[in-house]
Amino acid sequence: MAKISDEMIQEINALAHKSKTVGLTEEEKKRQQELRQEYLRIFRSGFKQQLQSIKVVDEKGNDVTPRKLKKAKKMN
Template identity: 50%
Template sequence: MISKDKLDRINFLAKKSKSEGLTNIEKEEQQELRKEYLKNVRKSFKNQLKTMTVIDPAGNDVTPKKLRDEQERNKHH
């Protein structure tokens, strides 16, 4: 999980970028923070998918095989 300080910094840089612009150093910092944030979001999303079951309107489990296989691999770790 990304720290509150980093989220605050991301938001600060975004606002500053819109209002007055960023220095090259701030632009680089912003890109690195965004990369870290997106990496964290993707990891969280993947973890949510690993616990998901897909059910069709008739009540049948239609979870894709690839997802079921991944869930099985994670049970054994």
Template identity: 50%
Template sequence: MLLKGANGLISKELLGRINELAHKAKTEGLTELEKVERKDLREKYLKEFRAGFRQQVEMLQVYDKQGKEVTPEKVRQIQRDRGLRDD
């Protein structure tokens, strides 16, 4: 299983290894090498998650109850820069 990330996909293996290390940390503790690995994996996961979330927000269009678009100007400009808007 793969989860959407920004510049790629967050693999089931990555999440599985993070969870393995978390479980081992709770039960028997981690070696120094495993602590470094856990830190690196967490950073990689967070980087991919944040980038994917940013991409979702940047693709968002917001409308009020009357149907008028009220997307923030910052997001509109990003969409224009990417060629996603004509206005």
């Protein structure tokens, strides 16, 4: 799984700041959009992994994890 790097965050923030102050060139706007899409892809992937690692248990200790989630775990 890819990780969101500090450099990526810094570049995203720098472009956002520049956008708010002096504006971006067309090339910078394109780069900003690419970075945002990559950030979202990595974030969603990590979030999906977190959700798939969840086990739902009722008050009596019975596993009540939804079938859909169990199936997704088996597929990975």
